[in-house]
Amino acid sequence: xxxxxxxxxxxxxxxxxxxxxxxxxxxxxxxxxxxxxxxxxxxxxxxxxxxxxxxxxxxxxxxxxxxxxxxxxxxxxxxxxxxxxxxxxxxxxxxxxxxxxxxxxxxxxxxxxxxxxxxxxxxxxxxxxxxxxxxxxxxxxxxxxxxxxxxxxxxxxxxxxxxxxxxxxxxxxxxxxxxxxxxxxxxxxxxxxxxxxxxxxxxxxxxxxxxxxxxxxxxxxxxxxxxxxxxxxxxxxxxxxxxxxxxxxxxxxxxxxxxxxxxxxxxxxxxxxxxxxxxxxxxxxxxxxxxxx
Ligand code: NAD
Numbered sequence: 001x002x003x004x005x006x007x008x009x010x011x012x013x014x015x016x017x018x019x020x021x022x023x024x025x026x027x028x029x030x031x032x033x034x035x036x037x038x039x040x041x042x043x044x045x046x047x048x049x050x051x052x053x054x055x056x057x058x059x060x061x062x063x064x065x066x067x068x069x070x071x072x073x074x075x076x077x078x079x080x081x082x083x084x085x086x087x088x089x090x091x092x093x094x095x096x097x098x099x100x101x102x103x104x105x106x107x108x109x110x111x112x113x114x115x116x117x118x119x120x121x122x123x124x125x126x127x128x129x130x131x132x133x134x135x136x137x138x139x140x141x142x143x144x145x146x147x148x149x150x151x152x153x154x155x156x157x158x159x160x161x162x163x164x165x166x167x168x169x170x171x172x173x174x175x176x177x178x179x180x181x182x183x184x185x186x187x188x189x190x191x192x193x194x195x196x197x198x199x200x201x202x203x204x205x206x207x208x209x210x211x212x213x214x215x216x217x218x219x220x221x222x223x224x225x226x227x228x229x230x231x232x233x234x235x236x237x238x239x240x241x242x243x244x245x246x247x248x249x250x251x252x253x254x255x256x257x258x259x260x261x262x263x264x265x266x267x268x269x270x271x272x273x274x275x276x277x278x279x280x281x282x283x284x285x286x287x288x289x290x291x292x293x
Contacts (some may be wrong), residue, residue: 001024001025001057001059002025002026002027002055002056002057002058003019003025003026003027003056003057003058003059003060003148004023004026004029004052004053004055004056004058004059004060005019005027005028005029005052005059005060005099006026006028006030006049006052006060006062006063006072006079007028007030007062007063007068007072007093007214008028008029008030008033008035008062009030009033009062009064009120009282010228011062011092011122011123011124011126012039012063012092012124013032013033013035013094014051014064014123014126015043015060015062015126015131015152016028016038016043016182017038018126018129018151018152019148019151020038020042020043020153021042021154022125022151023139023285024148024151025044025247026038026042026043026044027043027044027045027046027051027056028043028044028045028046028052029045029046029047029048029051029052029054030090030102031049036104038041040147044259046245048077048080049072049073049075049077049078049079050077050078050080050081050082051082052079053078053081053082053083053084053087054080054082054083054084055082056083056087057084057087057088058088058090058091058092058148058230059079059087059088059089059273060090061073061079061089061090061091061092061093061263062092062093062163063091063093064093064234064237065093065094065095065237065241065282066095066099066241068097068144068193069091069093069095069099069103070099070102072108073089073091073103073106073157074103074106074229080107080110081104081108081251083107083112084098084112085110085111086109086110086111086112087112088112088113088114088115088141088144088163088283089103089107089112089113089114089115089244090114090115090116090135090144091114091116091117091118091226092104092117092119092133092175093118094118094166094169094234094237095116095118095166095241095243095246096166096241096244096247097116097136097163097164097166097167097170097245098163099168099195100114100123100136100162100166101161102165104116104137104162105141113137113140113141114137114160115135115136115137115140115141115142115145115162115165116135116162116163116164116165116166117133117134117135117136117137117139117149118133118134118165118166118168118169119131119133119134119152120132120134120152120176121168121215121246121285122168122229122290123229125153125215125230127150129151129152129153129154130153130154131140131141131152131153131154131155132153132155132157133149133152133153133155133156133157134157134159134164134165134168134172135149135156135157135158135159135164135165136158136159136160136161136162136163136164136165136166136167136168136186136291137158137161138161139167141159142158145289149233149288155243156198159163161163164280166241167245168237169238169244170241170245173235173238173239173242174212174239174242174253174255174256175213175240175260176235176276177235177239177256177263177276177279178255178256178259178277179211179214180213180217180276180277181258181259181262181279181283182281182290183213183214183217183218183221183280184221184280184282184283186200186209187200187201187218187280188280188284188286188287188289188291189201190290190291190292191289192287192289196293197218197221197293198222198293199293200273201214201218201222204286205218209229215278216271217277220275220277221277221280221292222291222292222293223260223290223292223293224290224292225275225276225286226275226277226278226281227272227274227275227278228273228275228276229271229275229276229286230275230276231274231275231276232263232266232267232271232272232273232275232276233267233273233280234271234276235263236263236264236267236272238258239256239259239260239263240260242256242259243256259279262279262282263276263279266278266279266281266282268284
């Protein structure tokens, strides 16, 4: 099986490397980033998204948001112009569920199966090949590509029909954003009360408040390290998709809306490219304090 890989950014690049390491023959392309390192590892370079599709049985995309996925797959020079009937497209980007459904319908008309399969875990887990992968689509397609997905993730789950993977991802992103905000609020309070934040972390991480988010983000906050990771601008994108999807279903999401405004304030303050752990800086600015070692 020849695997095409489109989108070689923070996440896509290490994911593609893991597929090469697992012995898959890869054809790679990115519209803006260079990918000589992947070619040096044995991948073939393509000249466009269409070219990737012409040369692949399975095309994986890992792009920023819905418009990029629509352009790369359905646009001029896109995957849909080159893809063979019977091939499979798996979009691993985090995008709006309704766009996954739109792409699936367009590809189906060409005899091509589609899965949405966004991921959670960030760059470290992309490098380790231990991402959580949440897929939407039909079971036959899922079973065909599962061995490939298992080279990039340690948990690979079929959630439901097309779009369900991205619904699960929106739920994931709401929980992550609110968790970072809760941690930030609580640790700023502790520092203002004159308590050592390192000791607070040690005291509570094993209790009910402990979380994967806390374990990943508090050490970054304590070091004042806001290098992404997961950029604030990408989390704004995910929460916008969550707000749009929730409102179209008549679901109020008041806490998501509040954290969205914190992220917007950070973006206005020039921090869009910081890691989302920089949510703490919003609280630090309000209270003129810093949560550091
Ligand atoms: P990124 O911006 O680093 O990489 C995206 C890549 O897509 C870039 O290299 C860009 O040049 C390329 N690209 C854009 N438009 C293109 C097009 N039309 N054709 C071909 N290439 C194109 O983003 P990332 O951090 O790798 O994130 C990718 C996706 O994964 C996003 O949806 C993000 O929300 C999701 N995600 C990211 C993380 C993380 O921690 N970074 C974690 C989980 C999920």
